[in-house]
Amino acid sequence: MNNFNDFMYSNVPGMMTDPNMNTFDNDFMVGNSQNMNQNMNQNMDHLQLFDSYQGYMRGNMFQDLYDEYKNYKPQRLVGKDEQQERLLELSEVAFAAHDLNLYLDNFPNDKEAIKKFNEYRQKTNQLMEQYENMYGPLVISSNSLNTTPWAWVSSFPWEVNK
Amino acid sequence: MFSYQKRLQYPINIKSKNIEMAKLLVTQYGGSNGELSAALRYLNQRYTMPDDRGKALLTDIGTEELAHVEMISTMIYQLLKDATVEEIKAAGLDPHYAEHKRALYPTDANGVPFTVAYFATTGDPLADLSEDMAAEEKARAVYENLIDLTDDEDIRGPLLWLRQREIVHFARFKELYDMYKKELKK
Ligand SMILES: [Fe+2]
Numbered sequence: 102m103n104n105f106n107d108f109m110y111s112n113v114p115g116m117m118t119d120p121n122m123n124t125f126d127n128d129f130m131v132g133n134s135q136n137m138n139q140n141m142n143q144n145m146d147h148l149q150l151f152d153s154y155q156g157y158m159r160g161n162m163f164q165d166l167y168d169e170y171k172n173y174k175p176q177r178l179v180g181k182d183e184q185q186e187r188l189l190e191l192s193e194v195a196f197a198a199h200d201l202n203l204y205l206d207n208f209p210n211d212k213e214a215i216k217k218f219n220e221y222r223q224k225t226n227q228l229m230e231q232y233e234n235m236y237g238p239l240v241i242s243s244n245s246l247n248t249t250p251w252a253w254v255s256s257f258p259w260e261v262n263k
Numbered sequence: 264m265f266s267y268q269k270r271l272q273y274p275i276n277i278k279s280k281n282i283e284m285a286k287l288l289v290t291q292y293g294g295s296n297g298e299l300s301a302a303l304r305y306l307n308q309r310y311t312m313p314d315d316r317g318k319a320l321l322t323d324i325g326t327e328e329l330a331h332v333e334m335i336s337t338m339i340y341q342l343l344k345d346a347t348v349e350e351i352k353a354a355g356l357d358p359h360y361a362e363h364k365r366a367l368y369p370t371d372a373n374g375v376p377f378t379v380a381y382f383a384t385t386g387d388p389l390a391d392l393s394e395d396m397a398a399e400e401k402a403r404a405v406y407e408n409l410i411d412l413t414d415d416e417d418i419r420g421p422l423l424w425l426r427q428r429e430i431v432h433f434a435r436f437k438e439l440y441d442m443y444k445k446e447l448k449k
Contacts, residue, residue, distance in 0.1 A: 160273070160427035168430050170407055176420025178274060188270060196272070199327070200431065206319035207438045239269045258271045259337040261278070261344075 148204075148214055153197035153221065157189075162200035184236050191228040197221040265326070272330040273424050277341040277417040282354035284413055285342035286372065291335045291409070291425075293369025293377035296401040298335055302328035304382035304398060308391045313443065317388060320439055321395075324432050331425055336367050338421065389447070392440040399433035 149164040156162035158175040180186030198221035205214050233245040237252045246252055291297045305325030312318045343351075343365045351360050358374060369377035382398070385391055406426035413419055 157273075160424035161431050163431065163434075166431055166434050167427070170410060170423060170426060173410065173419065173423055175423060176416060178420075185274075189274070192270065192273070199323075203320065203323055203327075203431065203435050206323055207316055207435060207442070209316065241266060253269075256269075258269055259275070259333070259340050261276055261341055 148211075148217070150197075150217065153193045156200065157193040157196045160196075162197055163204070187228070187232050187235070191225065191232050194221050194224040194228060198225055265329075271334055271337060272327070273334060273421055275334055275337045275341065275417075275421055277338060277415070279415065279417070280345045280350070281342045281413075281415060281418070282346045282350050282356055284415070284418055285339045285346075286354060286356050286359075287409060287412060288335060288339055288342070288418075289368075289370055290372040291402070291405060292332065292339065292367070294371030294375075294405070295381040296398060296405050297369075297371070297377075298328050298331040298402075299369050299377060300381040301325075301398055301402060302332055303379065304384075305395065307382070308384045308395070311384075311386050311388070311391075313388050313447065317392075317439060317443070320435060324435065327428070327432075331428065334421060334425065338418065339367055342418075388443050389440065392436050392443065395436045396433055396440065399429045399436060403429035403433070 150156065150162050151159065151164060151167070153162075158178060159167055160175070161167045178189055180189050198218055201214055201218040201221065205211060205218060208214065229239060230244070233239055233243045237255060238245045241253065293299055302325050305321040305328065309318050309321035309325060312321055346354075346365065348360065351357060359368070362368070371377075383391075383394055403426055406422050406429065410419055410422050410426070413422070
């Protein structure tokens with residue numbers, strides 16, 4: 102049904118993850134075939150997903166699409182307090198749902214992906230509500246907005262969180 | 264319609280100011296391959312996609328690009344926030360200071376202001392999606408250039424993450440392009 106195999110592009114620069122390749126300048130290296138060998142079967146396991154923690158760290162839920170730059174590892178995200186930890190947890194599952202959302206836009210009949218999406222969506226809604234009850238609203242539809250003073254006018258996300 | 268979530272898609276917490284990096288990073292805000300250009304390109308092209316898959320994908324990726332505009336803007340804001348006038352002059356950002364002080368303004372790294380001439384729309388889904396694929400690849404390349412130019416992990420982490428999003432977006436656009444290419448011929 103879906104043609105996940107069709108886009109195993111081999112001509113995208115920088116597809117290798119072998120840290121040894123880093124010993125010389127690989128700016129123009131063309132896709133390492135080793136990376137392409139992961140067989141994406143069109144059966145039940147066609148979606149090789151990272152878990153939401155690993156996927157969020159990387160910015161990519163899809164193992165076959167993950168493509169490291171040089172030997173840089175994803176940044177390890179650690180919340181400095183309880184609030185930041187809760188926000189990270191929420192962001193993780195929201196991201197996982199979002200990455201599946203993009204995939205499903207192309208393959209709207211993929212039952213397995215819809216199931217996964219809904220797991221992450223439910224978890225996101227649940228963590229969002231918990232977070233908002235403790236730390237204030239993230240969205241204007243939040244139940245936490247029935248207090249005085251108006252809770253929307255506090256803490257914007259571009260301020261440094263030391 | 265759109266609504267706002269009061270959180271970044273990925274956290275930005277830059278502890279040390281860095282005027283030089285702010286000057287370079289701004290290209291991913293207002294440069295030709297930047298996030299603002301990406302957001303407007305997809306949100307503008309989505310209306311004439313030939314079916315609901317295309318309308319959905321361009322809406323959702325275009326919306327995500329707005330979250331990336333916010334991430335890049337946050338980085339620039341945090342990098343410049345505590346800069347002294349002396350430091351701004353030394354980094355060659357005094358023309359920016361003259362016009363905008365420490366406020367954000369969408370330009371490329373050379374100070375050229377953002378323009379919608381950076382993107383196109385043809386009404387032809389294959390032509391538009393080809394542009395979108397190229398745009399993702401160019402944005403990926405610029406992220407790699409920027410990653411090469413910094414050793415601050417607070418900056419590099421988000422750049423690596425944003426680079427990875429370009430890879431995912433490219434793959435999604437290519438999937439859709441390949442499907443349309445097959446189907447629209449029939
Ligand atoms: Fe993108």
